[in-house]
Amino acid sequence: MRFIKVLQKDLLEEKRSWMIYGITIVAIIAGIELLDAVLVKHGVFSNTEPVYVQFFYWFLFLGGAISTSTTFEDMFNRTKQHNFLMLPASVFEKFFSRALISAVLYPVALLALMSLLSLILEPLFFLLFGSPIVLFNPFASHIIRYMPLYFVVSSLFFFGSTYFKKTHFIKTVFSSWLVIFSLGFFAILFARILIATPFAQMDAFYIRVSYIESNFILPKAYEIIGKIFFYVIVPLFLFYVSYLRIEEVQSTDAIQ
Amino acid sequence: MITVKHLDFAYDTTSLFSDLSLNIHEGNIYGLLGLNGAGKTTLLKLLSGQLFPLGGNILIKDENPVDRHPAFLQELFYVPEEFLLPRMTADQYTNLYAPFYPRFDQSMMDQFLKEFQLDPAVSLHKLSFGQKKKFLLSFALASNTSTVILDEPTNGLDIPSKSQFRKTVASAMSDERTIIISTHQVRDMDQLIDPIIIIHNQKVMLNSTMDELERSFSIHVSDTPLTAEMMPIYCEKSAAGYVTLTKREDCDSHTPLDIEFLFNAVISSPRHFEKFTGVTI
Numbered sequence: 281m282r283f284i285k286v287l288q289k290d291l292l293e294e295k296r297s298w299m300i301y302g303i304t305i306v307a308i309i310a311g312i313e314l315l316d317a318v319l320v321k322h323g324v325f326s327n328t329e330p331v332y333v334q335f336f337y338w339f340l341f342l343g344g345a346i347s348t349s350t351t352f353e354d355m356f357n358r359t360k361q362h363n364f365l366m367l368p369a370s371v372f373e374k375f376f377s378r379a380l381i382s383a384v385l386y387p388v389a390l391l392a393l394m395s396l397l398s399l400i401l402e403p404l405f406f407l408l409f410g411s412p413i414v415l416f417n418p419f420a421s422h423i424i425r426y427m428p429l430y431f432v433v434s435s436l437f438f439f440g441s442t443y444f445k446k447t448h449f450i451k452t453v454f455s456s457w458l459v460i461f462s463l464g465f466f467a468i469l470f471a472r473i474l475i476a477t478p479f480a481q482m483d484a485f486y487i488r489v490s491y492i493e494s495n496f497i498l499p500k501a502y503e504i505i506g507k508i509f510f511y512v513i514v515p516l517f518l519f520y521v522s523y524l525r526i527e528e529v530q531s532t533d534a535i536q
Numbered sequence: 537m538i539t540v541k542h543l544d545f546a547y548d549t550t551s552l553f554s555d556l557s558l559n560i561h562e563g564n565i566y567g568l569l570g571l572n573g574a575g576k577t578t579l580l581k582l583l584s585g586q587l588f589p590l591g592g593n594i595l596i597k598d599e600n601p602v603d604r605h606p607a608f609l610q611e612l613f614y615v616p617e618e619f620l621l622p623r624m625t626a627d628q629y630t631n632l633y634a635p636f637y638p639r640f641d642q643s644m645m646d647q648f649l650k651e652f653q654l655d656p657a658v659s660l661h662k663l664s665f666g667q668k669k670k671f672l673l674s675f676a677l678a679s680n681t682s683t684v685i686l687d688e689p690t691n692g693l694d695i696p697s698k699s700q701f702r703k704t705v706a707s708a709m710s711d712e713r714t715i716i717i718s719t720h721q722v723r724d725m726d727q728l729i730d731p732i733i734i735i736h737n738q739k740v741m742l743n744s745t746m747d748e749l750e751r752s753f754s755i756h757v758s759d760t761p762l763t764a765e766m767m768p769i770y771c772e773k774s775a776a777g778y779v780t781l782t783k784r785e786d787c788d789s790h791t792p793l794d795i796e797f798l799f800n801a802v803i804s805s806p807r808h809f810e811k812f813t814g815v816t817i
Binding site: 363 | 581584586587618622628632636
């Protein structure tokens with residue numbers, strides 16, 4: 281199946297980068313865990329909380345956003361672009377292979393790496409320093425519930441990687457903030473008009489959230505619609521627009 | 537068969553091609569010539585679907601390059617002038633990319649690598665630019681695609697490799713295959729490219745076989761410039777004297793034409809070559 285070949289090619293071509301990234305994660309986690317275990321053993325401090333979960337969030341969201349931002353770097357590179365454009369595969373295969381890597385394979389691989397790391401480090405530090413064994417649970421609810429949010433973040437940076445020709449990450453962050461601030465501004469403006477009376481008793485842009493909460497109780501259906509919009513419609517739309525962008529890319533889009 | 541009809545293309549406001557038409561037939565190694573900025577690379581990118589025309593259309597075996605269908609892409613290999621190869625060995629690259637080309641011939645690949653003195657186990661990023669080019673040329677020819685597009689293929693090749701390049705391309709040629717070579721190094725392509733396409737001033741100025749041209753034009757070398765009665769088309773002063781191109785009266789015989797000289801003649805006197813544009817639309 282040609283799609284598998286495209287996926288294999290995309291993974292193997294970036295094998296070195298992924299390996300360096302994986303080694304960095306291992307080095308950071310192992311280093312901090314080691315330092316923690318040594319300091320606790322010598323009574324410098326009593327923190328025994330493992331760092332896997334908090335670092336997992338950092339690597340998932342920040343690491344994921346940065347790596348997703350570079351997904352289509354070759355599409356805009358003058359000396360690499362022909363390799364992407366001329367590969368005998370459909371636009372959908374080229375798109376889907378990379379979408380799968382950034383939105384699905386990356387978090388799965390990160391979960392597997394964190395689990396494996398904790399399975400190795402925790403017993404090792406228990407034997408060496410007597411640290412309590414606290415394993416990383418990839419199926420814990422506080423881990424799983426962030427996956428849909430990662431899907432949304434991933435789709436946003438995936439779109440940024442197809443839309444911007446360079447400095448994809450920074451431009452995506454700035455443009456996202458611009459969109460969020462604009463939407464927020466219009467939301468406040470709309471609220472100011474809709475609930476004019478309580479606003480009269482407030483400072484210029486200060487909204488009493490408690491007032492809104494007690495006076496504007498939205499039906500549960502609205503919350504569900506909102507969640508579907510945010511977690512399903514928005515990422516699918518961004519992926520679709522990314523697909524269209526890949527379809528229309530030409531060699532004039534390449535930069536030096 | 538590649539057909540280009542009434543092609544228009546521009547970069548921003550600078551028009552590069554206007555109503556350009558061109559036919560390219562199978563079983564030939566075409567040489568695409570033109571001055572710097574004439575649009576040779578742009579034309580190759582339009583043919584391969586890396587650029588989209590602003591007007592007119594291009595068909596390669598009834599496929600529109602703009603669609604970039606996998607079926608079209610697996611029948612066309614494009615070797616750009618400058619490129620980067622992934623960090624892997626030549627063998628790994630071949631194993632990864634060859635499955636995309638249904639008629640890829642591993643024995644041809646091994647043979648070409650051997651001829652170019654390349655080790656399949658070597659890391660591609662450790663190769664010099666010329667060696668990388670020889671590797672990609674080997675892969676392009678071994679892919680057995682019906683169309684191969686080579687943009688300045690001899691740039692970066694050493695002298696023995698240029699000669700090997702000619703032999704390798706000639707050996708990979710077949711009646712079903714079309715190879716288009718864009719080049720400034722016409723001496724490197726001597727005895728290889730035929731027919732010749734010359735693009736100039738947004739149009740195809742010449743699209744003809746060397747045989748047709750040699751039957752229609754002759755070259756005279758003299759100590760003094762030819763007189764007007766001889767109707768010289770183009771004259772160049774060289775170490776041997778005045779080299780002049782004239783129309784041939786006796787169409788049965790022919791003398792070899794130097795491509796570089798012919799190119800200069802076409803650029804300076806295009807009207808004499810109007811019937812050699814090869815356009816039959």
